[in-house]
Amino acid sequence: MSATRLLVLGIVRGYGRAHGYRVGNDLLSWGADEWANVKWGSIYHALKSLTQGGFLLDHNDIPGRTDYELTERGEAEFMRLLRDAVRHPQPRPDFLGAALAMLPSLPRAEAIRLLRERLTTLEEARDKALAQVDALVDPPHVREMFGLWEHNAASSADWTRGLIERLEAGAYPMAGEPGSPGRPGSWPDLLFPPYPPRE
Template sequence: MSATRLLVLGIVRGYGRAHGYRIGNDLLSWGADEWANVKWGSIYHALRSLTDGGFLLDHNDVPGRTEYELTERGEAEYLKLLRDALRRPQPRPDFLGAALAMLPSLPRAEAVALLRKRLEALEAARDKAHAQVEALVDPPHVQELFGLWEHNAAGSAEWTRGLIERLEAGAYPMAGDPGSPGRPGSWHALRFPPYPPRDE
């Protein structure tokens, strides 16, 4: 699964129609070049690939500027990628980061159910790593590797538990809630602040 693919589909969906520069500008304003390794080249590659695959429809109403719109197939692919990214822990953080950026696209109850599955998987990974730490005899230094896995899974489980609690308490306008940015084409009024300055 590609985090860039999920992000590009999500931004096009959010605006209803969007051109490549707007998509890239939004992603860079979120710092996605750092946490998802998104680059201008990867954005335009994703747009071409998604258009060729029938997930996006391109419009050339303005000379020199192509705008993109989700097809029905694109909507289905977007929701599949979003659900998978929330439900299944991955070694890389960019998939979860992309899912969190698009979280309001899902109804609250569905997001919570997916996160509960994620929590179960993380707790199982934590327990497995703990058992490996306890069982390992030789070479002893490999305990540090299993200990790292246990620590990471435990921390991720704690964070996931907290997000579930926040969502259940009504945090964030989710799909179907008043004022939610999760409805297709609802982003026209959003104004994303510039990403905080970073040391070059």
């Protein structure tokens, strides 16, 4: 799974139609170059390969600028990547970060269901690592590795539980709800201040 692929599809989907500079500018303003290792080259590579794969349609209406929009195949791929990133914990944080950036594209009930799947997987990983800590005899220092895994899974499970509770309480407008930024083409009026603030 590629976080860059999910993010690029999501931004083009959000605007309805976007050029490469806009996609890259948004991603860099979110700090995705740090938490997802997104670079200008990877953004343009993703746009090119997604277009060649039939996920994006390119338009050259303005000389010197290419705009992109999702095809039906691109919408299906975006939703597949988003659902997988929400439901399946990964060792790297970029997949979850990309999913959280696009979370309102999911209906509330579906997001909660996918997060519950994630929570179950995290709790199983926590319990397995804890059992490994308890069972390990030799070499003793390896307990630290299993302890780290147990700690990471436990803290991720706590955070996931909290997000489920916030969504169940009505936090954030989700797909199909008034004011949701999850509808295709709903972003032109949104403002994304740089985070972290950049000089």
